[in-house]
Amino acid sequence: MIIGILAIVYRIHGLVDVARNTHQKRVTSSNRINAVLLFIFLIAGVAATIWMSFSWFDLYHLPVASEHGKSTDSIFWITMAVTLVVFFITQILLFFFSFRYRYKEKRDAFYYPENNRLEIVWTIVPAIVLSLLIFGGLKAWNNLMDDPPEQSEVVEILGYQFAWRTRYPGNDNQLGAYDYRMIDAENVFGMDFRDRASFDDFSPREVHLPKGKPVLFKIRARDVLHSVFAPHFRLKMDAVPGMPTSFWFIPNKTTEEMRVETGNPDFNYEIACAELCGRGHFSMRLLVVVEEPEDYEKWKSEQKSWLSNNPDYLSKVPEDLKELALLKTGLDKQ
Numbered sequence: 001m002i003i004g005i006l007a008i009v010y011r012i013h014g015l016v017d018v019a020r021n022t023h024q025k026r027v028t029s030s031n032r033i034n035a036v037l038l039f040i041f042l043i044a045g046v047a048a049t050i051w052m053s054f055s056w057f058d059l060y061h062l063p064v065a066s067e068h069g070k071s072t073d074s075i076f077w078i079t080m081a082v083t084l085v086v087f088f089i090t091q092i093l094l095f096f097f098s099f100r101y102r103y104k105e106k107r108d109a110f111y112y113p114e115n116n117r118l119e120i121v122w123t124i125v126p127a128i129v130l131s132l133l134i135f136g137g138l139k140a141w142n143n144l145m146d147d148p149p150e151q152s153e154v155v156e157i158l159g160y161q162f163a164w165r166t167r168y169p170g171n172d173n174q175l176g177a178y179d180y181r182m183i184d185a186e187n188v189f190g191m192d193f194r195d196r197a198s199f200d201d202f203s204p205r206e207v208h209l210p211k212g213k214p215v216l217f218k219i220r221a222r223d224v225l226h227s228v229f230a231p232h233f234r235l236k237m238d239a240v241p242g243m244p245t246s247f248w249f250i251p252n253k254t255t256e257e258m259r260v261e262t263g264n265p266d267f268n269y270e271i272a273c274a275e276l277c278g279r280g281h282f283s284m285r286l287l288v289v290v291e292e293p294e295d296y297e298k299w300k301s302e303q304k305s306w307l308s309n310n311p312d313y314l315s316k317v318p319e320d321l322k323e324l325a326l327l328k329t330g331l332d333k334q
Contacts (some may be wrong), residue, residue, distance in 0.1 A: 170200025
């Protein structure tokens with residue numbers, strides 16, 4: 001009701017100004033004030049943007065810890081530079097025109113209907129620049145999505161509400177098959193023990209990676225959409241139910257080296273979920289340890305297979321493969 005009354009009062013005041021022939025003077029004065037305020041806003045906004053970008057640079061630009069991260073960052077900053085140049089030019093022109101061509105009495109607007117040459121220029125130039133940016137990004141993307149090098153370390157990452165689980169192949173370097181119908185409270189992967197390759201697979205609580213060697217992440221989701229996000233590796237890939245995805249990269253800094261570089265003795269790599277997947281989304285964090293190849297091999301040799309930690313599942317192994325399963329898991333010695 002109060003807003004309605006104020007609106008009526010404002011309207012009556014405007015009609016009185018029109019009757020007194022003072023309405024035009026008020027408009028002219030108001031336009032001048034708004035034009036000056038817009039110009040001040042432009043200067044303050046540009047200054048604040050530059051200050052914030054330099055002051056908080058370390059907070060939004062994390063150190064790179066993978067080989068492909070260098071090319072990814074290069075493409076990002078080239079795109080950012082082009083975008084910023086265009087942004088500042090257009091914004092400065094926008095506010096300048098608002099200030100320069102504010103309303104003035106006895107000045108008519110200049111009618112400028114078209115300029116074909118100008119339209120061709122501002123169509124072709126952005127098209128060329130965008131094409132170069134797109135093809136540069138496509139080249140980097142194709143390199144990442146290409147077949148991984150032979151003898152890559154394979155790690156399966158499974159996302160489900162609300163945790164990550166990992167699975168490594170054993171000595172055969174082959175992950176066993178899985179079947180969603182075999183998923184239960186313990187066998188969260190749905191490992192199919194009719195496949196002999198699954199006998200020596202192991203499932204640690206954290207991810208270990210060797211420095212300087214290619215690593216292939218095989219990614220899948222069990223329930224809803226998740227997203228594997230490891231910012232220091234410049235890695236982000238969706239985990240989609242029913243549609244396995246993958247991402248390969250080469251980590252080039254151990255956890256200890258990164259702790260020295262960042263000056264943070266408590267630094268740890270981690271994988272987080274970058275897709276809002278439900279109420280417990282915040283808890284989907286997985287520790288990642290990058291270590292020297294010899295330390296990684298030592299850690300890997302100490303891991304016990306999932307089947308040896310869950311001997312009850314030997315009943316799922318076909319009779320003709322049980323002896324092999326016992327040998328691979330070491331359960332024949334117990």
